[in-house]
Amino acid sequence: DVKVTQSSRYLVKRTGEKVFLECVQDMDHENMFWYRQDPGLGLRLIYFSYDVKMKEKGDIPEGYSVSREKKERFSLILESASTNQTSMYLCASSSPGGGANEKLFFGSGTQLSVL
Amino acid sequence: GENVEQHPSTLSVQEGDSAVIKCTYSDSASNYFPWYKQELGKRPQLIIDIRSNVGEKKDQRIAVTLNKTAKHFSLHITETQPEDSAVYFCAASKLSNYQLIWGAGTKLIIKP
Numbered sequence: 001d002v003k004v005t006q007s008s009r010y011l012v013k014r015t016g017e018k019v020f021l022e023c024v025q026d027m028d029h030e031n032m033f034w035y036r037q038d039p040g041l042g043l044r045l046i047y048f049s050y051d052v053k054m055k056e057k058g059d060i061p062e063g064y065s066v067s068r069e070k071k072e073r074f075s076l077i078l079e080s081a082s083t084n085q086t087s088m089y090l091c092a093s094s095s096p097g098g099g100a101n102e103k104l105f106f107g108s109g110t111q112l113s114v115l
Numbered sequence: 116g117e118n119v120e121q122h123p124s125t126l127s128v129q130e131g132d133s134a135v136i137k138c139t140y141s142d143s144a145s146n147y148f149p150w151y152k153q154e155l156g157k158r159p160q161l162i163i164d165i166r167s168n169v170g171e172k173k174d175q176r177i178a179v180t181l182n183k184t185a186k187h188f189s190l191h192i193t194e195t196q197p198e199d200s201a202v203y204f205c206a207a208s209k210l211s212n213y214q215l216i217w218g219a220g221t222k223l224i225i226k227p
Binding site: 108 | 121220
């Protein structure tokens, strides 16, 4: 079974703090994604990466950055957390065997609260 | 760009009855349409997907139908069971694209 692990299930941070969300996958997948999930809005793509050190902006990259130094690890960084970044963050990975967006495997999510 | 609308936002059905969730998309070039299920407190999981070269796909009690002319696709769940209670998300994309465009989700409630 593919395992996508997010380092924290719940996180509480203060406005202005720098926040790191970590994601690790164990299936040697090339593609990794960071989504944000808000009620009534579905999932919105923040950033994705199709290879080590490669990254592309998604729909809502403002206020976020990412890092992919190793194939199995994709980090999401909130440079200066704000209250409107309070949300559920989901990491996902996929294999390039089919389309890059086919068969996403998600992590359990990190519920981030910014106070 | 692509836009996906999903209806209804909440669906309540009697156990054993069928449930249908519908999504419409805007980009006629989209050719890949997955459905994900997210149980309460859990991660989204792919339950079924369809490519634009077929009109219907079935997997036991679930099926997806695609109408390319009308640009809509639907998830059908027959003989619903309590474990079908979850939020269901549709999405649309071009297979060559990294980006899935997601619907807002449908909360399916199965009444005993």
